[in-house]
Amino acid sequence: MKFVYVLEDDPKFLQEIVEAIVFIDPKIQVRTFPALDHFANWMKTMMTTGPAAIALGGEVPAFVEQEPVVEEAHQLVLVISKIEYLGVEQLELLRKTRDFFIQRKICTKEDPTAFVLTAFEDPEFNIIDLEDRILNNVIFKPFDRLILIQHLTFAIDGRHPPSKNTIASQKTPAVVEMLKDIELEELSDVGLVTRSYREITVGSISKYYGKSFKSDRQRSLFAICQSCVPHPKDPKAFLAAFTFFAADPTQISNFRKKTRDRNAQVSEFQWTQLPIGVQSPDVHVLLLDEEENTQSGLLGYLDKAFQNIQVSAYDSLAALISDLDPGQAMQQKDQSIKALGGATTVTLHFDSAGNTYLGMESDKTDTTSLFGVAESQLKSKGTWFLTAIPAAHKDRFRKMIHSGSVPEDNILPVTIEDNSFLVRASEIKKEKTRTSLVLVDPSKEEQIAWLQKNSRLQKPVQLIIASHRYFGEGAAERWKFIKESFQQKFSSTPFIMMTAKKDFTDAEERLIGTYVQDIYFKPVDRVYFIQKMKCFFPLLKEKGEKIEIRGIHIEEIIKAVNPVNVAEISEAGFIMKYYRQIAIGSFREIVLWQPYEIGAPEFLATCNFVEENSGEKGTFNCHFVFFGIADHYLKHIRVWIRDNYISSKEGQGG
Numbered sequence: 001m002k003f004v005y006v007l008e009d010d011p012k013f014l015q016e017i018v019e020a021i022v023f024i025d026p027k028i029q030v031r032t033f034p035a036l037d038h039f040a041n042w043m044k045t046m047m048t049t050g051p052a053a054i055a056l057g058g059e060v061p062a063f064v065e066q067e068p069v070v071e072e073a074h075q076l077v078l079v080i081s082k083i084e085y086l087g088v089e090q091l092e093l094l095r096k097t098r099d100f101f102i103q104r105k106i107c108t109k110e111d112p113t114a115f116v117l118t119a120f121e122d123p124e125f126n127i128i129d130l131e132d133r134i135l136n137n138v139i140f141k142p143f144d145r146l147i148l149i150q151h152l153t154f155a156i157d158g159r160h161p162p163s164k165n166t167i168a169s170q171k172t173p174a175v176v177e178m179l180k181d182i183e184l185e186e187l188s189d190v191g192l193v194t195r196s197y198r199e200i201t202v203g204s205i206s207k208y209y210g211k212s213f214k215s216d217r218q219r220s221l222f223a224i225c226q227s228c229v230p231h232p233k234d235p236k237a238f239l240a241a242f243t244f245f246a247a248d249p250t251q252i253s254n255f256r257k258k259t260r261d262r263n264a265q266v267s268e269f270q271w272t273q274l275p276i277g278v279q280s281p282d283v284h285v286l287l288l289d290e291e292e293n294t295q296s297g298l299l300g301y302l303d304k305a306f307q308n309i310q311v312s313a314y315d316s317l318a319a320l321i322s323d324l325d326p327g328q329a330m331q332q333k334d335q336s337i338k339a340l341g342g343a344t345t346v347t348l349h350f351d352s353a354g355n356t357y358l359g360m361e362s363d364k365t366d367t368t369s370l371f372g373v374a375e376s377q378l379k380s381k382g383t384w385f386l387t388a389i390p391a392a393h394k395d396r397f398r399k400m401i402h403s404g405s406v407p408e409d410n411i412l413p414v415t416i417e418d419n420s421f422l423v424r425a426s427e428i429k430k431e432k433t434r435t436s437l438v439l440v441d442p443s444k445e446e447q448i449a450w451l452q453k454n455s456r457l458q459k460p461v462q463l464i465i466a467s468h469r470y471f472g473e474g475a476a477e478r479w480k481f482i483k484e485s486f487q488q489k490f491s492s493t494p495f496i497m498m499t500a501k502k503d504f505t506d507a508e509e510r511l512i513g514t515y516v517q518d519i520y521f522k523p524v525d526r527v528y529f530i531q532k533m534k535c536f537f538p539l540l541k542e543k544g545e546k547i548e549i550r551g552i553h554i555e556e557i558i559k560a561v562n563p564v565n566v567a568e569i570s571e572a573g574f575i576m577k578y579y580r581q582i583a584i585g586s587f588r589e590i591v592l593w594q595p596y597e598i599g600a601p602e603f604l605a606t607c608n609f610v611e612e613n614s615g616e617k618g619t620f621n622c623h624f625v626f627f628g629i630a631d632h633y634l635k636h637i638r639v640w641i642r643d644n645y646i647s648s649k650e651g652q653g654g
Contacts, residue, residue: 175593286311340367341364475512
């Protein structure tokens, strides 16, 4: 018969525990011990009598009915104790006790006696102190009846699938974060250095939780590994250097304060000597952000900061692709959008100065749009045509209007709503009150020849800085194509960096981090941006004050995040799909991620059992049980499960 021992002196909690056990399995024999010395006396008896002592231990609770004890082999499956009897100080004693139980055949080695502790919430109580494989769980008082029953079911059934589930699981797929302790050795203005006991792939992106990363909403940070070498002081470890990725302005400011703390020990790590640094004295930058394409933006700041830098500004990604590979750009262009709305010839009428649009005529009477935009909409924006001509070609257009004649180079680029076109000016008519510009479509061959001749890409490019507007759907493939095109054209590929006025989800940042070196949130921190430039392009020469990248030694445990797929989750535990088996009884720290990270607590979970995933060969379903979950954590889990269910239904259109 199966026996459960309960060490508890509070009648109310004792009754709740016993009734929960009887509900789980009425055939289980429950014995109670109101004091620890009663259990100690039984241990002495057990040492001499062996399994026969199981039925003799403790008291039979009077408030529940139990079946008569029959003469058969008995097994002590579970010991439940209040933490005041068996707590942190007794963990080693519990290990020895279990060994004695196995030796004296109180339990089997395959299914050893489980130990569960009960405790009250206490501000000074730290569940990490009880993170030990000898314990199946810690259940907090006052009890939630369903949680109590479920966790006792897990403990009684051992490392096997539970015999019953009193709490329903949500089977909607989800992602939770599994944490691992990492030693932080250095924090700098641009990155961090860790001691790792496994080699980290250079170029990989990782997420970390740490007190040094806290901002208004976040307590985490993404970083990209730029170097991983054997640790100079620890032969078993690696020294890994990471540059920050998508750090928010508050985090950047906090890093700067920390690295300039007079009491901090300055590090000698050389951030301008990373392997990723481009060893070129000249740097060509492409800028695709109209807000930063000014002297007060990044364009002007780069020019003021460095001597040997060239910045070429683009009004659209389509214009860049046209410069990079005109033939390919022509093939990829949406042929349904016609520059002249399907007409052969279009005459645009402006005021006498050529600034304000007045109207149009065409050889096709039903022409209602130009450059993919309704003509009526264009008419409401008087200067649309001048605005649509890139800055590098505005003067040429103005000279045409002023002179009233068409030059030999009579093709004009026009960009509207991210669509780029080429049109040829065939004639200019100047009248007293207006100026008219006659436009025709150049042939495909003319367009390709003009694009090749006027390309701003006459030499290699080391960096592209682009607005988040160019990282929408399909961005990864689009930028992959751009990088490959640069490789074919110049035998080198540029770094890509993003400027952003929007937030991203963790999943989006992880994806973007596979092909983008950093995201700078607006307003861009100019000092941080210039420090990053010096990090990636160490041979850039400063025009003024020398750029300093300061680092300090710091001893802190941070948490590396491994996002894992969860097939089921409940208030009691979850089933995680993983690429390998996780050791039974091992612990993992878990975060149920939410956008407001400051409010997302860390949970402990223990692996209860593992089974091979029959539906996907080579993967395993690892069944985890939440460990030591206090009431306020339980509420957080419930809210997270609810929100995840709602978002999954919204994603399905339900």
